[in-house]
Amino acid sequence: MPTFIVLLGPPGVGKGTQAELIAEATGLPHISSGDLFRENIKNTTELGKLAQAYMNKGELVPDDVTISMIRSRLSRPDCKEGALLDGFPRTTVQADSLANLLTEFNGKVNFVPYITASESTLIERLSGRWTCKAQGHIFHEKHNPPHKPGVCDFDASELYQRDDDKAETVKRRIQVYLTQTAPLITYYRQLGLLSEIDGTQPIEKVTEALMAVLGKIA
Ligand code: ADP
Ligand code: ADP
Numbered sequence: 001m002p003t004f005i006v007l008l009g010p011p012g013v014g015k016g017t018q019a020e021l022i023a024e025a026t027g028l029p030h031i032s033s034g035d036l037f038r039e040n041i042k043n044t045t046e047l048g049k050l051a052q053a054y055m056n057k058g059e060l061v062p063d064d065v066t067i068s069m070i071r072s073r074l075s076r077p078d079c080k081e082g083a084l085l086d087g088f089p090r091t092t093v094q095a096d097s098l099a100n101l102l103t104e105f106n107g108k109v110n111f112v113p114y115i116t117a118s119e120s121t122l123i124e125r126l127s128g129r130w131t132c133k134a135q136g137h138i139f140h141e142k143h144n145p146p147h148k149p150g151v152c153d154f155d156a157s158e159l160y161q162r163d164d165d166k167a168e169t170v171k172r173r174i175q176v177y178l179t180q181t182a183p184l185i186t187y188y189r190q191l192g193l194l195s196e197i198d199g200t201q202p203i204e205k206v207t208e209a210l211m212a213v214l215g216k217i218a
Contacts, residue, residue: 002107003028003082005214006089006098006193008184009115011173012122012129013199014206016138018115019086021207026214029078033088035136036069037061055164058172060090060180067097074101082107090181095188112188113213115199115206119174126170130159144203 005028007015016032023030037055040048047065054061070088073079089095102108117125128141130150134157139146146153164173188194195213199206 002080002105003110004102004107005082005084005111005113006109006188007084007086007115008112008181008188008194009199010117010119010122010177010181011170012126013115013117014125014203015086015115016136017144017203018206018210019084020137021203022210022214023084025211026084028082028084030084030086031070031073031079031088032086032136033066033070033090034086036073038136040069056169058164058169058176060176063091063093063097066090067094067101070094070098071101074105079105082110089184090177092183092187095184109188109191109193111195111214112193113195113197113210114185114188115197117199121200122174123167123170126165127167129162129165131162132159133157 005022007019009015016034019030019032022028037048037051041052042048047069050065051061060066066088074083085098089098098109125140125143128143130139130141130146131137132139132152132155134152134155137152137154138144139152139159146159150159151157152159163169185194197206197209197213201209
């Protein structure tokens with residue numbers, strides 16, 4: 001049976017950072033819906049043009065296009081053993097679609113680590129986030145600085161500050177999270193899949209807590 005992990009939590013809590021580390025430890029592919037959209041924007045695809053308008057405002061991209069993008073990503077052979085989903089699902093409609101989709105792959109959602117932090121922590125993290133242009137590697141100017149300012153440690157590409165990490169857009173993204181995504185906490189808790197993790201700890205402690213939750217596979 002494949003293993004599917006859904007990383008849940010507000011913007012800036014550390015999902016992408018942890019997903020990179022957990023993907024390396026488990027061998028599961030890291031699938032970030034935000035990265036997939038940003039790749040489409042970079043390649044100026046129709047999907048990218050559509051997504052950009054929503055992303056710039058801090059709104060969610062409509063469910064139908066998001067679900068079909070994830071469906072095609074999960075259909076790739078590297079997801080045969082499962083995947084680590086970061087940023088998807090973000091609505092209950094997406095969560096229902098994911099459940100249906102995974103039955104097609106003889107799988108289901110196995111773990112939902114839910115990472116938490118206060119709003120002021122999220123804002124501080126997003127305002128200091130630097131992202132790698134080539135592959136989306138994540139740094140923080142204070143908490144996880146690159147060896148050389150402005151340069152990715154992993155692929156030497158340029159680091160940039162995401163447009164949607166501006167203060168006004170961050171506020172909107174947190175609001176959108178609270179109204180549209182937070183219902184997934186109850187959704188997955190009721191299914192007995194949710195494990196809460198304190199995201200205010202240092203990066204390596206959060207990883208340890210995650211690995212403990214995922215103990216059966218790592
Ligand atoms: P998300 O994917 O949930 O939006 P990221 O993984 O991109 O979050 O992290 C947001 C910012 O916070 C990044 O700059 C990252 O380096 C930093 N960060 C992540 N986890 C921690 C942590 N445990 N402590 C301090 N900073 C962190
Ligand atoms: P963060 O690092 O803050 O969690 P992401 O990179 O996951 O941000 O997402 C950036 C933007 O991409 C979101 O604000 C939203 O516009 C869009 N997006 C990402 N994932 C989804 C999704 N599952 N459903 C709808 N929109 C999404």
